[in-house]
Amino acid sequence: MAPQDALTGWDDKDNAEAYVAFTRTHPMYNATSRDLACRGELIDADLVVDLCGGAGATARAILGLVPDRARVVSVDSSGAMQRVGRRTLSDPRLSWITAPAEQLAEHVPDSSVDAVVCNSAIWKTDTLAVFAGVARVLRPGGRFIFNIGGGFAGVHHPDEHTVRTGPSLNTLIHQVAARDHGYTPPSKNKGTAPKLPLKTVTTELAAAGLAVVGTEVTAQHGTMAEKKAWLSIPVFARPAGGGFTHAQRMEILDAAYALTTPDTVTVTSWLVVVAQRPTDRS
Numbered sequence: 001m002a003p004q005d006a007l008t009g010w011d012d013k014d015n016a017e018a019y020v021a022f023t024r025t026h027p028m029y030n031a032t033s034r035d036l037a038c039r040g041e042l043i044d045a046d047l048v049v050d051l052c053g054g055a056g057a058t059a060r061a062i063l064g065l066v067p068d069r070a071r072v073v074s075v076d077s078s079g080a081m082q083r084v085g086r087r088t089l090s091d092p093r094l095s096w097i098t099a100p101a102e103q104l105a106e107h108v109p110d111s112s113v114d115a116v117v118c119n120s121a122i123w124k125t126d127t128l129a130v131f132a133g134v135a136r137v138l139r140p141g142g143r144f145i146f147n148i149g150g151g152f153a154g155v156h157h158p159d160e161h162t163v164r165t166g167p168s169l170n171t172l173i174h175q176v177a178a179r180d181h182g183y184t185p186p187s188k189n190k191g192t193a194p195k196l197p198l199k200t201v202t203t204e205l206a207a208a209g210l211a212v213v214g215t216e217v218t219a220q221h222g223t224m225a226e227k228k229a230w231l232s233i234p235v236f237a238r239p240a241g242g243g244f245t246h247a248q249r250m251e252i253l254d255a256a257y258a259l260t261t262p263d264t265v266t267v268t269s270w271l272v273v274v275a276q277r278p279t280d281r282s
């Protein structure tokens with residue numbers, strides 16, 4: 001049986017606290033949230049959904065752009081993430097719904113939403129079901145803005161190649177785990193196809209009645225120190241397999257990090273997608 005640590009996921013209190021502590025001290029989720037919210041044309045919005053909103057980093061970015069009269073609804077399946085969000089982000093315009101993204105249309109009226117924003121999560125969902133629900137709740141002309149991690153979308157920003165100076169922390173973690181624990185990484189031949197490339201996204205959005213109106217591959221620049229902090233959040237700790245406890249993963253992380261220079265620049269690529277419900281739909 002897998003050790004208890006390996007079973008922790010999003011709906012875990014310690015994970016939620018670690019995630020929020022990371023978003024407070026490092027720019028990654030705030031920056032990507034702001035980027036998506038800015039693409040939503042929210043200046044005149046009445047109702048915006050923060051889908052897979054977690055503890056509210058994206059809701060905070062949305063609230064910074066919408067008018068005083070607007071309402072923002074943050075939907076996430078993790079009660080643990082939302083409990084931290086309720087405690088740390090209080091705004092009369094914001095409400096929280098604990099529900100899977102796939103059930104969005106059961107909680108929000110049809111054709112009522114100006115924009116749905118989903119930061120750093122869409123590939124974790126059943127996209128066919130989510131896109132269908134988003135299409136139902138968006139008003140004609142309403143926007144759906146989301147991003148996909150570069151690895152999941154199969155995209156690389158050019159900066160990934162020009163800035164990189166050595167092996168990634170993830171690579172070093174796997175090397176240390178192999179060296180110190182006899183860990184065998186999963187075969188490189190298995191599962192290398194990107195999980196959610198733009199072609200699939202476009203087809204699935206079209207099936208739901210949504211059109212892609214813009215895409216961009218963006219780069220987020222960070223440091224090795226930020227990567228280490230991110231890999232300390234239990235859901236992101238590596239190696240994912242191998243039956244390691246969280247404490248063991250943190251030991252491996254420390255050993256891998258010792259092989260790096262903390263202020264080395266790291267680049268994370270994202271595929272940003274802006275979709276829209278056509279205005280001429282009946």
Ligand SMILES: C[S@@+](CC[C@H](N)C(=O)[O-])C[C@H]1O[C@@H](n2cnc3c(N)ncnc32)[C@H](O)[C@@H]1O
Binds near residue numbers: 054076078101
């Ligand atoms: C990386 S966090 C992003 C949270 C927030 N958007 C942000 O930028 O901080 C991913 C979130 O997706 C949520 N999530 C994953 N799958 C989900 C699903 N099918 N339905 C609802 N939420 C989901 C997790 O609970 C978690 O809060």
